[in-house]
Amino acid sequence: MLDFWTILTAILVATSSAILGSFLIMRKMAMVGDAISHAVLPGIVIAYWLTQSRASFPILIGAAASGLLVTAFIQFFNKKVKLQQDASIGISYTFLFSIGIILISVFSNDVDLDQDCVLHGDIAQVSQGAELIVGQLSLGPNQVWILAANLVLVVLAVVLAYHKLIITTFDESFAAALGLNVVLWQYYLMAGVSITTVVSFQSVGAVLVIAFLVGPPATAYLITTRFRDLLMYAIIFGTSASVFGYYFAVWIDGSIAGAIAAVIGLQFAVVFAIVRFKKRAGEVTTPEKLPIS
Amino acid sequence: MNDFVHGIASFFGLTEPNVRVVFWGSLILCSVSGLVGTFTFLRKRALMGDVISHSVLPGIALAYMISHQKNPMYLIIGAVITGWVSTFLVDYITKNSKIKNDTAIALVLSVFFGIGVMLLVHIQHSGSGSQSGLDNFIFGKASAMTKADVWLFALAGSVIISVILIFFRGFSTISFDEAFAQSIGFPLDFLRFVLAIATVATVAMGVQAVGVVLMSALLITPAAAARFWTNKIGVLALLSVLFAGFSGVFGAAISYTYNGMPTGPWIVVVISLIALFSAFFGSKTGMTRSFLQRKQNDRKILIENTIKLFYGLTDAGNKLTKTFLFEDILNAGNMKVGTLKNGLNLLLKHRYITLSGNQYLITPSGFNEAKAIVRKHRLWELYISKFMNLDPDHVHDDAEGIEHIITPEIEKELEKELNFPKKDPHDSDIPY
Numbered sequence: 001m002l003d004f005w006t007i008l009t010a011i012l013v014a015t016s017s018a019i020l021g022s023f024l025i026m027r028k029m030a031m032v033g034d035a036i037s038h039a040v041l042p043g044i045v046i047a048y049w050l051t052q053s054r055a056s057f058p059i060l061i062g063a064a065a066s067g068l069l070v071t072a073f074i075q076f077f078n079k080k081v082k083l084q085q086d087a088s089i090g091i092s093y094t095f096l097f098s099i100g101i102i103l104i105s106v107f108s109n110d111v112d113l114d115q116d117c118v119l120h121g122d123i124a125q126v127s128q129g130a131e132l133i134v135g136q137l138s139l140g141p142n143q144v145w146i147l148a149a150n151l152v153l154v155v156l157a158v159v160l161a162y163h164k165l166i167i168t169t170f171d172e173s174f175a176a177a178l179g180l181n182v183v184l185w186q187y188y189l190m191a192g193v194s195i196t197t198v199v200s201f202q203s204v205g206a207v208l209v210i211a212f213l214v215g216p217p218a219t220a221y222l223i224t225t226r227f228r229d230l231l232m233y234a235i236i237f238g239t240s241a242s243v244f245g246y247y248f249a250v251w252i253d254g255s256i257a258g259a260i261a262a263v264i265g266l267q268f269a270v271v272f273a274i275v276r277f278k279k280r281a282g283e284v285t286t287p288e289k290l291p292i293s
Numbered sequence: 294m295n296d297f298v299h300g301i302a303s304f305f306g307l308t309e310p311n312v313r314v315v316f317w318g319s320l321i322l323c324s325v326s327g328l329v330g331t332f333t334f335l336r337k338r339a340l341m342g343d344v345i346s347h348s349v350l351p352g353i354a355l356a357y358m359i360s361h362q363k364n365p366m367y368l369i370i371g372a373v374i375t376g377w378v379s380t381f382l383v384d385y386i387t388k389n390s391k392i393k394n395d396t397a398i399a400l401v402l403s404v405f406f407g408i409g410v411m412l413l414v415h416i417q418h419s420g421s422g423s424q425s426g427l428d429n430f431i432f433g434k435a436s437a438m439t440k441a442d443v444w445l446f447a448l449a450g451s452v453i454i455s456v457i458l459i460f461f462r463g464f465s466t467i468s469f470d471e472a473f474a475q476s477i478g479f480p481l482d483f484l485r486f487v488l489a490i491a492t493v494a495t496v497a498m499g500v501q502a503v504g505v506v507l508m509s510a511l512l513i514t515p516a517a518a519a520r521f522w523t524n525k526i527g528v529l530a531l532l533s534v535l536f537a538g539f540s541g542v543f544g545a546a547i548s549y550t551y552n553g554m555p556t557g558p559w560i561v562v563v564i565s566l567i568a569l570f571s572a573f574f575g576s577k578t579g580m581t582r583s584f585l586q587r588k589q590n591d592r593k594i595l596i597e598n599t600i601k602l603f604y605g606l607t608d609a610g611n612k613l614t615k616t617f618l619f620e621d622i623l624n625a626g627n628m629k630v631g632t633l634k635n636g637l638n639l640l641l642k643h644r645y646i647t648l649s650g651n652q653y654l655i656t657p658s659g660f661n662e663a664k665a666i667v668r669k670h671r672l673w674e675l676y677i678s679k680f681m682n683l684d685p686d687h688v689h690d691d692a693e694g695i696e697h698i699i700t701p702e703i704e705k706e707l708e709k710e711l712n713f714p715k716k717d718p719h720d721s722d723i724p725y
Binding site: 025028029030031033034076077080081082083084086087089090091094095097098099101102105108207208210211213214215218221222249252253254255257258259260261262264265268272275276 | 409
């Protein structure tokens with residue numbers, strides 16, 4: 001039973017991350033995703049400290065606030081004082097992340113959080129957490145339900161705005177001509193990334209979320225030119241990495257989230273090598289750009 | 294607060310041998326990072342610093358698993374290997390597939406970091422006695438440094454600094470324009486390789502003080518902060534070293550004073566605050582300076598626009614003794630009441646006009662000023678109507694903007710080009 005809930009948790013995180021990540025890498029915003037996933041930390045810690053509970057609504061607000069703050073910092077450095085983009089990202093997220101780690105030390109007596117948790121979470125603990133109980137029936141760990149709710153939310157958000165997201169991702173000038181607010185849809189996507197980071201935080205940690213966001217879509221992008229296929233393959237790669245990663249971690253007795261990240265890397269390496277090999281053999285010609293599907 | 298002052302004072306007193314080790318260790322590590330970071334920053338490879346700093350973790354873990362001891366020499370070698378491999382992979386993936394550079398960076402850094410975390414947890418679970426020290430690499434713990442560590446850092450640090458100083462000109466040139474550097478005979482590939490190795494070695498050392506997660510900040514933030522104060526690369530490097538060294542020592546002092554405070558995050562917070570301060574108040578590209586410059590510009594434009602009104606009112610200077618009411622001046626242009634009031638106050642301050650009762654009178658120096666701006670306006674109108682074949686009706690708005698930025702040199706060029714004209718396209722006199 002323990003295995004089941006742990007693997008299910010990983011699959012839920014991997015699936016919502018794969019969907020959002022596919023948009024992120026197509027928008028060349030992988031590193032902004034990285035920045036947000038680090039920068040939600042101070043918001044999470046303050047909200048933990050104020051409410052003294054995990055997985056609550058205030059934590060979402062806290063994390064969203066610090067997610068917005070890092071975007072504001074990046075904007076400030078990049079636009080107001082004309083610092084180059086990469087340095088703006090680097091300065092902003094390391095600053096907020098440091099404040100988060102310091103806050104963990106300051107509140108260490110009052111808050112049930114530690115530095116390890118920030119790095120790789122504790123996915124195995126999820127199955128031992130509080131359970132959702134309806135009447136006499138136990139429906140499994142709370143955390144699993146929260147992650148499932150997040151997945152439904154992500155799927156709904158993407159399905160409802162699919163065409164707008166696609167157009168603003170692939171053709172900004174066409175989107176502008178249609179009267180779509182490109183910046184608004186970017187924030188829409190970033191909100192999804194922030195929320196997913198927060199709910200995944202306990203299981204995979206703030207730092208490793210980015211492996212789930214970027215890895216499977218990057219592997220999928222190697223083998224497809226259609227965005228719908230990209231989404232599907234990304235989900236398949238994410239899900240299978242969760243299953244294999246779990247057993248890999250059990251086998252070497254290491255961190256589960258870390259092992260899943262390692263498998264994600266392995267998947268990419270294998271697919272990359274096959275594509276390279278085939279290309280050299282002249283069997284596959286990969287188009288440079290992904291057309292709108 | 295008293296504890297704080299006392300703790301900091303006792304840290305900087307450097308009386309305890311333990312404190313001396315921490316002081317010199319942090320100072321060396323952070324200063325070297327500040328120096329190397331100058332080039333990371335200028336080459337716009339800040340995110341590559343990110344990749345390297347996350348990717349040294351598996352190297353450290355593997356070196357420990359193979360050697361079974363926490364000898365900093367082995368750990369640094371392990372870190373340099375995986376750190377270098379990561380930069381190689383990012384470049385290889387970007388070059389050989391349709392994966393974009395930022396995706397490759399995020400992928401490599403997270404996967405390497407994931408492998409590192411996995412191995413670290415494995416080492417912890419296998420329960421070997423001295424593993425506790427490895428945790429310090431993640432968030433940095435300056436107080437865990439030993440005297441032997443500091444000697445190693447001093448040695449490696451001086452090698453890195455010497456290399457940077459020897460190749461300073463080459464590194465500066467490839468930071469600004471690689472193609473140009475190659476064309477004037479710099480060995481591009483060699484310089485790039487040396488710089489990459491120096492960067493990776495710095496990261497491998499620096500993780501001891503600030504930890505792998507935050508090492509990237511030490512490679513970017515000091516140089517970015519210095520950039521707000523100078524345009525010269527030598528000064529930039531020096532300031533970057535000073536800022537980094539200061540935050541290194543100060544962060545270590547805080548971590549020494551308060552038990553359980555992580556060193557790395559404090560160093561990063563100190564250097565980030567320096568960067569924020571510089572962004573606001575820096576003397577070269579800081580926000581306050583840009584703001585003041587813009588204000589000054591706005592004031593100059595307002596003065597010129599207001600004094601121009603008097604030129605028309607005095608009938609091109611034929612009735613210089615005529616005085617005007619505020620309403621007269623307001624009707625002469627299309628300025629808002631408040632703006633015009635500000636403008637007139639500025640003119641009074643510069644003694645371009647005088648005010649007696651409610652009557653405004655232009656002074657001779659004010660009239661010269663008015664003539665100058667009208668001349669520039671009409672010269673420009675003539676210039677674009679003549680050379681761009683624009684209809685005279687369409688040239689006014691363009692001249693309204695450009696008249697404020699025409700320098701005396703450009704004015705002379707215009708006069709020469711137009712052969713000292715007498716009339717503008719609307720057949721008005723050009724005043725000299």
